[in-house]
Amino acid sequence: MMNITFPDGAVRQYETGVTALDIAKSISEGLARKVLAAKVNGEVVDATRPITTDATLQLLTWTDTDGKSTMWHSSAHLMAEALEALYPGVKLGIGPAIENGFYYDIDLGGRTITEEDLRKIEAKMVELSKQNSVYTRAEISKADALKYFTEKGDEYKLELINDLQDGTITFYTQGGFTDLCRGPHIPNTGFIKAIKLTNIAGAYWRGNEKNKMLTRIYGITFPNQKELDEYLALVEEAKKRDHRKLGKELELFTFSEKVGLGLPMWLPKGALLRERLQRFLQEAQIETGYLPVVTPHIGNKNLYVTSGHYEKYGKDSFQPIHTPEEGEEFMLKPMNCPHHCELYKASPKSYKDLPVRFAEFGTVYRYEQHGELHGLTRVRGFTQDDAHLFCRPDQVKEEFMKVIDLVLFVFESLGFKNYTAQVSLRDKEDRSKYIGSEENWELAEQAIIESAAEKGLPTVVEYGEAAFYGPKLDFMVKDALGRKWQLGTIQVDYNLPERFELEYIGADNARHRPVMIHRAPFGSLERFIAVLIEHCGGKFPLWLTPTQVKILPISDKTQEYAEKVAAALKKADIRAEIDDRSEKIGKKIREAELAKIPYMLVLGEKEATDNLVAVRRQAKGDLGAMTLEQFTALVNDEVVNRKPFE
RNA sequence: GCUGUUGUAGCUCAGGGGUAGAGCACUUCCUUGGUAAGGAAGAGGUCGAGAGUUCAAUUCUCUUCAACAGCUCCA
Known part of the structure; x- marks a missing residue:
C-alpha cells in the first residue's frame, strides 16, 4: 500500500x-x-x-492548463494519424501543444494542402477519435527507435532520436499510429469531441531558416462542441476588434506606401486620442517628480559607439545619415537612453540630487524586419513614453515601487483589470554574460522581487531572461478577450552608466556610479493604443474618445438650436460635432452608433422649445430629455472619474 | 529576411483573353422626417508596378512592390 x-x-x-x-x-x-x-x-x-x-x-x-495541453498534444498525434491515412508517406517533424491548440510540422514531399483539405483531415480525425483508441506508452531502446523510423523512412524523427539519451526514449501508439514522444497523453482518443484545424503555414525544420521549410498545420480541439463554438465566436470577435481594421474605420491612423512601410501616420481623430493619452501620463509623471526633457531625433554615430548599440545593432539599423562635411555620420535615434545619459552629464550631480528622473515622449526609429511589421504593434517609427531614472543603488527599490504605482495607475485608468508581472533575472548557473557587480545585481534583483511582492502583483519569475545589462520587470495585460499583451516595462541598467561614465558625488565625497532605470508604462504609444483599441473594441473611455458627443438635429428647423448647443458644449470643454446633413434621424443615429460615439443628442422642435437635449447613449438607447446642465454634469462626471465605456 | 496567400473605385468585394461591375461612402436635386439605412440622378478605376506571350492582357507567364498568415528576429 x-x-x-x-x-x-x-x-x-x-x-x-x-x-x-x-x-x-x-x-x-x-x-x-x-x-x-x-x-x-x-x-x-x-x-x-x-x-x-x-x-x-x-x-x-479540461479546466487545468496542463490538462488542456495534454489533450492538445494528443490531438496532434490524432492529426498525424489522420495525415498518414490520407497522405501515405508523409514525414513528421514535431507536433506540440501550444497556448491555444496544437500544430504538427509535416513534410508532404511535394504535395500541397489547401483549406479544403483541412476539412477532409478534420473529418478523418473525427472518424478516428470515435474509435476510442487507447494511447499506449512504450519505453524503447535507442537502437530500436532508430530502426523503427529508419524503416519508416522519417529522417526528421531520426534526427530527433539521435539527440536523445538511450534509456529515456518512449513511443506512444494510438490506433495504427506510433510516434516518438515523451508524453503524457490522454487515456484515449474518445475525449476529443470537437475538432477544428485552423490554418496552414510554413515553418522551418527546427526553426532554422537554413533548413527545409515544412508545412505546419494548426488546430484546436475541445471536449465538446459548445466550447469549440465559443472559441470560434471569440476568434470572430477578435477579428472585429483588430486594431488595424478599427483604426481605419474610426479614422485613427493610416499607412502610406510612399511614406514607407512600418511608419504609421496619425489622422486627426487618432492624434487627438494620442495627445490626450500623452497628456494624461505626462501629468501623472510630473506629479511623481519626473522632469520633462526634449532631445533631438538624430544623434552622432559616436553616441552609439559609446553606448555600444552601434556595434550590436548598427548593421541592422537604419544606416547613418551623411552630411556634406566629410566623415560626419548621424543616426536616427533607436532609443532615448544615450541622449538622456548625456543630459545627466550636463552638470555634476551630488547624492542629494538623486534620483534624477528624465522623461520624454521620444520618437525612435528601428529597422524592423520586413515580415515582422504588424499594424501599430510592430513598426519602424514609434514614440516611447520613456523615462530614465538615475539613482543610488539603495534607491532602486523605492524607485521601483513608485514606477509600479504609476504603471498600475495607468492600467486602472484605462480599464485593464487583468495583469501579471514577469520578473526577469539572471541565469542561475551562468553569470558570465552579465555586466555589473554581483553585489548590485543581487540588490536590484531583490529590490524587484520585494517591490512586486509588496505591491501585491501577481508575478512570474523567469531565470535567464534578464538582459545582459540588468534585471527587469515586464507587465503583461489581458484584454477583454483574454489575450495577453506585453505593455509596460521597467529595466535596471548597469551598462550605460558605465559606458557613459556617469557619476555622482557621495556623502563620502567620493565619486560613485548611479544606477539607471529605464521605464515605459505604455511601452510605446503606438503599441499601447493598438492594445487599447482591441481591449475596448474601439469604444474608448469618454475622457479619451475623439468625439464625445454627436449632435443630431431632426431637421433644418432645429439647426440653429443645434449650433447653440454645440457652442455651449464647446464652452464646457466637451468635444461635440453636429451632423447637419439632410438625412433622417434614424440614419444619423445609425451612423453615430456605428462610429461608436458615446453620446448622441437628438434635437427636434420639442427640445428647442423646452430648451432641453434628448440624450441617447451608444449601444444603450434613449436616456430621455434633460437640461444641458444636467447633460454636461453627466459627461463631466464620466470624464473626471475616467469611467470605462461600458 | 524566408515560405505561402492576396492585390479590381475612398471602403467591402464580384468578374474575367476583346480595354470593367455591385453595395456603402462622395456630389447635386427632391424630401423636413422623432431614436439603427427616405428617393432620384451623377461623378469616380488606364484592374499594385514593370516586362514577356498574344492580333488583343486587367485576365496567362515572369520579375518587382505592398498587405496578410506563419517562421526567424526585436536595444
Missing part, C-alpha cells in the same frame, strides 16, 4: 501500482470520465501510468 496525498491535503491509501485513473474511478465515475492526465509529485504524467510510491496527486481535467 502507498499513501496518496490530494491537493486538499487529504491522504488516502491505495494499492501500489494503481493508476490515477483508477483513483479517479474510486472517487466517482463522473470524475474518471473527465480525467485527462495527472500530476504526480509535480510531474504531469499519463492518467494510466501506474503509481508505485507515496505521492502527491492532482487529477488534471
Whole structure:
C-alpha cells in the first residue's frame, strides 16, 4: 500500500501500482470520465501510468492548463494519424501543444494542402477519435527507435532520436499510429469531441531558416462542441476588434506606401486620442517628480559607439545619415537612453540630487524586419513614453515601487483589470554574460522581487531572461478577450552608466556610479493604443474618445438650436460635432452608433422649445430629455472619474 | 529576411483573353422626417508596378512592390 496525498491535503491509501485513473474511478465515475492526465509529485504524467510510491496527486481535467495541453498534444498525434491515412508517406517533424491548440510540422514531399483539405483531415480525425483508441506508452531502446523510423523512412524523427539519451526514449501508439514522444497523453482518443484545424503555414525544420521549410498545420480541439463554438465566436470577435481594421474605420491612423512601410501616420481623430493619452501620463509623471526633457531625433554615430548599440545593432539599423562635411555620420535615434545619459552629464550631480528622473515622449526609429511589421504593434517609427531614472543603488527599490504605482495607475485608468508581472533575472548557473557587480545585481534583483511582492502583483519569475545589462520587470495585460499583451516595462541598467561614465558625488565625497532605470508604462504609444483599441473594441473611455458627443438635429428647423448647443458644449470643454446633413434621424443615429460615439443628442422642435437635449447613449438607447446642465454634469462626471465605456 | 496567400473605385468585394461591375461612402436635386439605412440622378478605376506571350492582357507567364498568415528576429 502507498499513501496518496490530494491537493486538499487529504491522504488516502491505495494499492501500489494503481493508476490515477483508477483513483479517479474510486472517487466517482463522473470524475474518471473527465480525467485527462495527472500530476504526480509535480510531474504531469499519463492518467494510466501506474503509481508505485507515496505521492502527491492532482487529477488534471479540461479546466487545468496542463490538462488542456495534454489533450492538445494528443490531438496532434490524432492529426498525424489522420495525415498518414490520407497522405501515405508523409514525414513528421514535431507536433506540440501550444497556448491555444496544437500544430504538427509535416513534410508532404511535394504535395500541397489547401483549406479544403483541412476539412477532409478534420473529418478523418473525427472518424478516428470515435474509435476510442487507447494511447499506449512504450519505453524503447535507442537502437530500436532508430530502426523503427529508419524503416519508416522519417529522417526528421531520426534526427530527433539521435539527440536523445538511450534509456529515456518512449513511443506512444494510438490506433495504427506510433510516434516518438515523451508524453503524457490522454487515456484515449474518445475525449476529443470537437475538432477544428485552423490554418496552414510554413515553418522551418527546427526553426532554422537554413533548413527545409515544412508545412505546419494548426488546430484546436475541445471536449465538446459548445466550447469549440465559443472559441470560434471569440476568434470572430477578435477579428472585429483588430486594431488595424478599427483604426481605419474610426479614422485613427493610416499607412502610406510612399511614406514607407512600418511608419504609421496619425489622422486627426487618432492624434487627438494620442495627445490626450500623452497628456494624461505626462501629468501623472510630473506629479511623481519626473522632469520633462526634449532631445533631438538624430544623434552622432559616436553616441552609439559609446553606448555600444552601434556595434550590436548598427548593421541592422537604419544606416547613418551623411552630411556634406566629410566623415560626419548621424543616426536616427533607436532609443532615448544615450541622449538622456548625456543630459545627466550636463552638470555634476551630488547624492542629494538623486534620483534624477528624465522623461520624454521620444520618437525612435528601428529597422524592423520586413515580415515582422504588424499594424501599430510592430513598426519602424514609434514614440516611447520613456523615462530614465538615475539613482543610488539603495534607491532602486523605492524607485521601483513608485514606477509600479504609476504603471498600475495607468492600467486602472484605462480599464485593464487583468495583469501579471514577469520578473526577469539572471541565469542561475551562468553569470558570465552579465555586466555589473554581483553585489548590485543581487540588490536590484531583490529590490524587484520585494517591490512586486509588496505591491501585491501577481508575478512570474523567469531565470535567464534578464538582459545582459540588468534585471527587469515586464507587465503583461489581458484584454477583454483574454489575450495577453506585453505593455509596460521597467529595466535596471548597469551598462550605460558605465559606458557613459556617469557619476555622482557621495556623502563620502567620493565619486560613485548611479544606477539607471529605464521605464515605459505604455511601452510605446503606438503599441499601447493598438492594445487599447482591441481591449475596448474601439469604444474608448469618454475622457479619451475623439468625439464625445454627436449632435443630431431632426431637421433644418432645429439647426440653429443645434449650433447653440454645440457652442455651449464647446464652452464646457466637451468635444461635440453636429451632423447637419439632410438625412433622417434614424440614419444619423445609425451612423453615430456605428462610429461608436458615446453620446448622441437628438434635437427636434420639442427640445428647442423646452430648451432641453434628448440624450441617447451608444449601444444603450434613449436616456430621455434633460437640461444641458444636467447633460454636461453627466459627461463631466464620466470624464473626471475616467469611467470605462461600458 | 524566408515560405505561402492576396492585390479590381475612398471602403467591402464580384468578374474575367476583346480595354470593367455591385453595395456603402462622395456630389447635386427632391424630401423636413422623432431614436439603427427616405428617393432620384451623377461623378469616380488606364484592374499594385514593370516586362514577356498574344492580333488583343486587367485576365496567362515572369520579375518587382505592398498587405496578410506563419517562421526567424526585436536595444
